[in-house]
Amino acid sequence: MLKFLSKVRIEFNALDTRTAACMEFLAQCNARKAKESNPACQLTVKRRTDDHPPQITVTFVNGVEEVFDATTTSAQNLRTMILEKGQLLETEQMFRDAGEKWPVLIPEDEIHLRAPGTKIGLEFDVSRKGEFPQCCDMYHFRFSMGFYKCLE
DSSP states (O other): OGGGGGEEEEEEETTTTTTTHHEEEEEEEEHHHHHHHHHTTTEEEEEOOOOOOEEEEHHHHHSOOEEEEESSSSSHHHHHHHHHHHHHHHHHHHHHTTTOOOOOOOHHHTTOOOTTTTTOOOOOOOHHHOOOOOOOOGGGEEEEEEEEEEEO
C-alpha cells in the first residue's frame, strides 16, 4: 500500500472515541511489509488536543494529495481506495512509458464491437420449454442473464 504514497499524515485526539480508523491505519502503515514496500514514504502522526475530527492525509507519488475524514471512512476502505488509485497510477505510467497518450480514449462505437475470435452462441429461454435444443446436451450451456448460451 505504501509503495504508491510519498507521505502519510495521521491527525487525531487520543481522547476522542472516533480514532479507531486512525489507529488501525497507523498500525497498517507501521507493519514491516508496508514499510519495506516503500521505505522513503514519510509517516507523520500529529496528536491533537482540540475537537477536530480525526483525519488521514495521503500524498501519492505523483503529488496528488487526498484528505480523508477518519470518522466516516474505515481503515480497510481507505486501504482499498489507495490500492485502486495506485493501480491506476501504475497503468498510467505503463502507457506513458510505451509512448501512448493518457488517458486512453476509446470511441463509443468500438466499445460495443465483438472481440475477434469470440463464438456467437445460440441463446434460448428455458422457462418457455424447459428443453435444450437438439444441437447439444445440457452440459454445453452456460447460464447468463436469464438465458442459456450454447458453447459449441
